[in-house]
Amino acid sequence: MVEQIENMLASYKGEKGGLIPMLQKVQQRLGYLSPEAVSQIAKLLNISESEIFGVASFYAQFRFTPSGEHSVKVCLGTACHVRGGVRILETVERELNIVPGGTTQDYKFSLERVACFGCCALAPVMVIDKEVYGRMAPAKAKQILAEY
Ligand code: FES
Known part of the structure; x- marks a missing residue:
């Protein structure tokens, strides 16, 4: 290596x-x-x-742990922030027990926050792998994560 x-x-x-x-x-x-x-x-x-x-650690593009099987990205751009993006991120952090840049111990999920996915009309937005989930709420985020 x-x-x-x-x-x-x-x-x-x-x-x-x-x-x-x-x-x-x-x-x-x-x-x-x-x-x-x-x-x-x-x-x-x-x-x-x-x-x-x-x-x-200043740049969001770098990570210190290997990526998990599923990449979970939560948007904290302006539109998503205004519509509760922080609450979605906090919910995901709690559910997966990791912070952005981290990977779960079983390497199933990695978490990142992003600045904008370009689909602000759907705010707040969460993306898992290539699947876009819009108009998120904390309970909905929990339910979607459970499906993985
Ligand atoms: S601010 Fe979240 S998709 Fe644009």
């Missing part, structure tokens, strides 16, 4: 401003930023792992 990560990142070695492209490359290849990859990047760029965690 370490060798695979080394090869993946070799072209970025010593490159100024290489952190984000490296993180993107690892995320794209592995689906998440593994501890081994973070350690390797820290060595290549001569920065601390905590610095990398600090930068990566």
Whole structure:
């Protein structure tokens, strides 16, 4: 695994401003930023792992755990926020016992929050895999999750 990560990142070695492209490359290849990859990047760029965690956790695109079988995304864009998106997110967090960026222990679900799905008329919106669920309410979110 370490060798695979080394090869993946070799072209970025010593490159100024290489952190984000490296993180993107690892995320794209592995689906998440593994501890081994973070350690390797820290060595290549001569920065601390905590610095990398600090930068990566600022961006919603990076995750530190592998994705689950089902991707659950809750919209917190303006229209969804105004119509109760936060309550939907809180319900999903409680039901799955994870926070955005996390994966359930059985790797069945991953959770993310997004800024807008582009279907604001259906707000608040939740998307599981490619299925769009609109006009969500907390009870409806619970029921839909139970169906998976
Ligand atoms: S704000 Fe949620 S779909 Fe646009």
